[in-house]
Amino acid sequence: MSLFKRKDSLPIPPLDAEKYTTVCQYCSAGCGYNVFVWPEKRSGTAKSNAFQVDLSQQNQLLSGFSYTETMHNVITRKNGNKYNLAIIPAKESRINKGDYSIRGGTNAQTAYTPTGHTKDRLKDPLLRKENGFVAISWDDAVEIIATVTKSSIDKYGADSIAMKFYDHGSSGLGFEDNWGAGKLFLSGIQTHYLSIHNRPAYNSEVWGSRERGMHELNYDVDDARLADTIVLWGANAYESATVFFTEHIMPNLQGGSVEEKKQEFDAGEPAEEGRIIVIDPRKNATITVSQEISAERVLHLRPNLGTDWILANALARIAWENKWYDNDYLQKRTDMVTFEAYKSKSLQLAKSLDSVLAEAEKITGISRKEMEEAASWIAKPKTGGFKRRTLTLYEKGIIWNMKNYDQVAAIAQLNVLTSNVGRPGTGCGRLGGHQEGYVRPGAPTPGSIYAGGPPKNVDNYITGGGGKIYWVGATDPYLSTPNSKFFKKSVKKRATNLLDYLDNGGIPSDTKAYIAKVLEAFEKTDGLFMIVQDLYRTNTSEDAMLILPAAGWGEAVDTSINCHSRLLRIYDKFLDAPGEALPDWKILALVGNKLKALYEADGNKVMAERFSGMDWKNDAEVFEAGSQEFGDNKATESEEAKLSAECYKGVTHEMLRKLGNEGIQTPVRQDPATGKLIGTKRRYKYSFASKDGLFKWYGTDAWTGYPAEVAKYVDNPAYPFWFTTGRSQHVWQTMYNDKRIPAKLLTVPLPYLEIHPDDALKLNLKTGEMAEVFNEEGSCLALVYVNDATKPGLAFGLMYHAKGTMNNLISSYTDPKTTIPWYKGTKVAVKKYTGKLDDAIKTVSLLSNNDFTTG
Amino acid sequence: MSDISRRKFLQTTSASALLLFSGLSNTQAAPAKSYPSKKIGNIRNLKPNEPLAFNYPDEQSPCLLVKVDNETIGGVGPQKNVVSFSTLCTHMGCPLTYSKGRLVCKCHYSMFDVSRNGQTFQGLASQWVAQIVLRLDAATGNIYAEGVEGLIYGRIGNLKLS
CATH class of the missing domain: 2.40.40.20 (Barwin-like endoglucanases)
Known part of the structure; x- marks a missing residue:
């Protein structure tokens, strides 16, 4: 009667099973996992096993050890032998403490198996011919890409190459692959038509905070247990950063972290059960779970779509009016010159409180009473005059809102106005979607319209007929880009135009002849040569000319940080990638090195030099090469704000392997006194990340209706x-x-x-x-x-x-x-x-x- | 799992479910080689949405039998609306409470649909809850538990406790 095959017993790893540490491939929480691999025919016993758990007894509830049907798989290695694979939530990880989500609990099921769920993983480079895709060698694939790319750059310029690549950690893999992509596209090709992940351009989603001097990942998981008030703004934590919610936010709402608060807080400071404000148009599960725990400590605001920055400014105005700010902090830590623009445009001090709030009520649909209650939960000092401790986390409801820049800036400023950054139990930034792992050479567009931007819209470029080559890595824009029907229709037309030209008279089998005909098509049609690099065939790859098989999570050594502690850990290799699949960095390096050789053969030293520095032998070398981008990281504790948020300079794969689930928190600094590498728990206690260390204010736009x-x-x-x-x-x-x-x-x-x-x-x-x-x-x-x-x-x-x-x-x-x-x-x-x-x-x-x- | 969640669970779980769970933790059941056939109730005595608690396949595995309002996957009876499940949450072993056609865990709020094969339709449990295979004796109306589909929480095998 089961809808799919179930198991009623699981294999036991023997004491000498291979053991690795890794981190979940999915969400921003970044739960720690332990991986066990052992030959299929071997077994440990209930009393003696690699789990170091007595399996002869019924396990008690909440023991921190879980081994479920979904955590086991049988894999086949390249040696042809079968092995059991168990991927178990790590009890010793301070991120998840043995907890896991419905996503991470299935990590083992995603492992490649030749006959199981994932049997259709890409195994060879595939070239599109008249009747579909055919497998080709890496040598041919690399020659096609490099030669066509070089000719396109030489004839039409670097901007004839466009790309859409992930830039993050976890499932897309982390620092290693991002450095590989950065070297090829930013240092080598130097196109301006770069785009990230699902989006149309190459940008930070939070320039509104970064350009204030505040990176968005500035808090620690402990802060969610220490906060008096947690604000989740357009951030559905229970359903998207689940274990962060159940292990760090939920205990705070339940009163389980009051003892921790007493230890961290100032003498005499009130320490109570936490409160939560959820700002979301939808009554999602984050709200209803919180209400199940304690309805009177949950506030739910449901603003009209697109209006959140007006609400944030209204809350800030209420805090201002009630003097719920520390003037000394504002003077010492923030830029009082730009503060004037904030006072005039965001707080609207020239208008009366009544008129500002009446207008905000009308725009946002939130009542003044709700605004006043929310503002007091965020900013009103506690009994005895102690500053309240509020942790504010926003995510896609804000980032992918109308007026991205102003939305993010308004929330960042509300928190700094009320001193809610840099202290235990505070912070303001992203809840995150995936994990992070960004290290690349400098981008052509450094910031928003106020800092050299805006970046170019690659979707518009491609749909408008721009570019000759479009390289898509680990993202499926036919599903994920905005206005996706139009995008798909436009790309399909251009891909078909190219294919029709190649097909006319037959697609040449000889690689050199094939390349020549592609270049001819570039000249005579608006055809688009799309390359898709991924784990599986995707919706987008149906119109690719070339599909490249990439290695996935567990099939290469990689490193990433989570979002809630910037905890850097190793994601070790414990699987063989299927067929000829290669790590992304390796694929990009093959093409980069070939381009270098082609330009050297041309005698073009300048261009050859652009593609140098990609001859890495292994993952550890890529990681080390990327770390040089962070520059000198000698810094005292009070100088941490000068360091890039993801700086890991000096850290090696070997070091991370020893640290296992403990990891190290970025930015990592080299202590000037001892020379030791030291992680950073919480950011901006001493100064912000601007040249003079002061937080830079910004006067947000007024409401002008919808675009x-x-x-x-x-x-x-x-x-x-x-x-x-x-x-x-x-x-x-x-x-x-x-x-x-x-x-x-x-x-x-x-x-x-x-x-x-x-x-x-x-x-x-x-x-x-x-x-x-x-x-x-x-x-x-x-x-x-x-x-x-x-x-x-x-x-x-x-x-x-x-x-x-x-x-x-x-x-x-x-x-x-x-x-x-x-x-x-x-x-x-x-x-x-x-x-x-x-x-x-x-x-x-x-x-x-x-x-x-x-x- | 933090201590507070454990306490919270104790506060919010019904007394009967707790008794069933904690009263059994010291019991030592003999190892079973195959699933026993065990009479667990009679269809004529079942009231809609009033679950009947029992243990299966041994005394350390709490389960429930329930008659719901609609046809179910794997259900018995003329309306195929009598189903049975383990009541240990597959996520971390907390007791499940039956309400409104689903099993709810108050530790991390996983919810399982008893009409749809025990699927986790919300929450953290990556494994669907284990469903008990039932046999209805049409003559007497007796319902027997005769097997388990899926792994019971906290075991290396459903029949492998020492």
Whole structure:
């Protein structure tokens, strides 16, 4: 009766099983894991095993040791032998303490096996021919890419090469692969048409904070247990940074960290159970779980889409009016010259409090009473005059909001105004999505419109006919880019034009002849030569000319930091990559080295030099090479703000292997007195990351309504619903792994839509039915859940799914200051679908995922 | 898992579930070679949404039998609406409480749909909860537990306790 094959016993690792440490490949929490590998035919015993746990007894609840069906797999190594693989949450990690999420708990199931869920991993470079893709050698693939790239640079300039590559840690792998991509594209090719991950441009998502002198990862997991108040702003922690929520935020709400607070706080300072403010248009599970714990210590504000910076400024004005700030701190730690612009534009001191709040109420839809309560929870001093300790974490609800720059800046400034950075229990920054691992040569666009920007919009460039080569690494823009239907249509047309030209008279089998014909096509058509480098075939790769097989998590040594402590750890290699798949850095180095050789053969020393420094022998060398980018890291404790947030200079793979789950927190500094490498727990206690160490204020824009791309819908009755998107607890990103794991695909079989009962009634829609969501940009067919997570007039969709993307509906608007899209807001129509319902609905749970009440 | 979550669980878990769980922790069951057949209830006595607690396949494994309002995957009875599950959360072993068609864990808020094969439709548990294989004796209405699909939390094997 099981919907998929279940197990009722698991193999036991013998004492001498291979043991490795790693970190989960998924979310920003970065839970520590221990990996065990042992020959399939060998077994430990219940009393004697590599887990060092007595397996003869029923394990007690919350013991910190878990070994479930999903944590085991059988792999085949390149030697042809089969091995058991167990990937177990690490009890000794201070990040997760043995806890794990529904995503990380399936790490073992993502391992490549020749006959299992992941058997369709890419194993060879694939070249597109008349009748589909054929496997070719790395030598041929590298020759094609390097020769075509060189000719394109020489003939059309470096900007004829465009790229979209991940820049992060965890699943995309970390510092090593990012340094590889940086060396090839930024040092070598030097194109301006760079884009990151799912986005249209090459940018930080938080220049609004960085340009104030505050990097967004400035806190430690301990701060979530020490805070008097936690603010989650557009950040659904329970469903997207789950273990950070259950191990650090939840205990604080439950009162479990009061003793820790007493030890860290000043003498006589009140230490109580924590409070939480969640600012989100949707009543998501983060809110309802918090309410289950203690409803009276939860505040939920539901602003109108796009209006959050007005709300942040209103809260700041209330704090200002009540003098809930420390003037001495402002004078010593912040720039009082730029503070004038903040006072005038953000706090609007020329206007009365009443008029500012009345206007904010009108724009945001949040009542003055709610604003006053929120401001007091954030900033009002505690009994005895002690400063409140507030940790504010924002994520995609803010970052991918309208006016990215101003949204982020407003929240950063609210926290600095109220001294909520640099002290235990405070901090202000990102909750994070994935982990981080960024080290690259300097980008061509250093910052926002106020700092040399904005960066170029690569999506517009490609869809507008720009570029000849488009290299996509570990991202699937057909699903993940905004306005994705238009993007897909445009790229497909250009890819088809190239293929048609090559096909006319036959695609040459000889590599040199093939290259010559591609170059001819560049001259005669607007054809786009797309290269997709990934673990699997993707939606985008259907229009690629060349697909490159990349090694994944566990198949190469890599390093990343998590978001909630900047904890740098090693993600060791314990698997063989399938077939001919290679780590990303290695693929990029093969092409870089070939380009260097081609330019040397041309006698072009200047160009050859640009591609030098990529002849790394192993992962450890790439890691070391990248570290040089951070410069000198000799610094005292009070000079930490001068260091780059991810600085790891001096740290080696070997050192990290010894540190295991303990890791070291970036920025790592070399202590001038002792010469020792020392990590940084919490940032900005002494100064900020600006030239003079002062926090730089910014006067935010006034409300001017919605951008034209969305404004066209605002008063249009054909599109009655405001629409926002988000993620599901179960699946990671585009589901590239999860769609292959039966339990995941059964639970999230289709894109889905959440709609309020009042609206559902009008549309005659019920949970378990399907609806078409559409507007002038595109459409998506979705499974319907009717629940109270949304408000009347507001619908919510899963951002993207292997079987369809809501990004089809999203406009092409980007913040003119940063080129960051507004993924999270538009308007749509919803129509009941009257065709045959998908069979998957017969097995999916249709229960409400934000109702945790019992009895 | 922090101490407070353990305390919170003690505060929020119903007394009956706790008794069933803690009262058994010292019991030493004999190792079983195959799943026993055990009578666990009678369909005529089951009231909708009022679960019946029992232990299976040994005394250290709390389970429940429940008649729900709709057809289920793996259910018995004329409406296929009688199902049975382990009540140890597969995430970290906390007791599950039945309510509104699902099993809810109050430690980390995983929720499992009893109509849909015990699937984790919300929360942290990466493994669906173990479902008990049932047999209904049509003549008597007796319901027997005769197997387990999926691993019971905290065991290397469902039948491998010493």
